[in-house]
Amino acid sequence: MTSHVARLYSLAAAILVFFVAWAAIAAHPWNNHPAAAQDPRYAVLKAREQRLRAESVAVKRILARRWAVYRAQLALRRHEIATIKSANARARAASLVSAPAAVSGGGGGYAPSVRVVTLPPLTITRTS
């Protein structure tokens, strides 16, 4: 026996259930952390966040190690430069001290004076 009224009520109830379920899911009024954790999109995002955090920690560790090596090498290089500079300064000072002795015959302790001479004019001749 086909009961059209009962079928109509069943169909209406099914549609009502569908829209109520849709509204309840969309509004997620009972949403809390465990429920959100079960959402696959949330799980994917969570896994991605953890992977990025791990990568970030690894990158920071590598960067810190490289930076420490760089700083050590920089300090060593600066030390070398300072050593060389100081050696140069000592050499320059030593040369300044010893230079008057080397030229002491000409200038009485000073550098030799500039001598101005007159040279013959420069002439360019081309022969063909």
Next chain:
Amino acid sequence: MKTDPTFWLLARASGLTAYVLLTSSVVAGLTVKAKPLGRRIKAAAATDVHRFLALLGLGAVAAHGLVLTLDQTVKMPPVGLLVPGLSPYRPLAVGVGVVAAELMVLIYASFSLRRRIGARNWRRLHYLTFGVFAVATVHGLAAGTDRWAFGLYAGSVALVAGLTAWRILMKGGTSDVPHRNRPVAV
């Protein structure tokens, strides 16, 4: 990843609707024999509603599968809806749901084949409905993402279990009408 959640929401809503309709169909089917409300519900009308609810449930299951193929959240291939275990998302839980849906189709088709396969075989096949209901419950709990719907599953299981117990208890007390005299909605 697409941010539009429309298909994802539709898939979940249609899945829950299919479960509610399956529960309603099972309850209507149990009502035919258990008669928890006495003679106020006519067996023929209850049988008709039972079949119609099963058909609506199948429609909701089909919509559930169709929308899942359109959704990008879990990326369900069409073959994953037909062959159990081929779903990339929770293969076991989804495979259980696929089995339940295919058994639902088989049992619904058996309504039309009742005269051909015989009432006894039809009845044996129809007992599979309890298995379908149990498997659908497992699918909803294992593959579903709406934990708040646990109450719905628990209530449905309690209702079906209660009516089944009622039917078993009342079976000895009520006269079992011969199969050929039972109302058959074909």
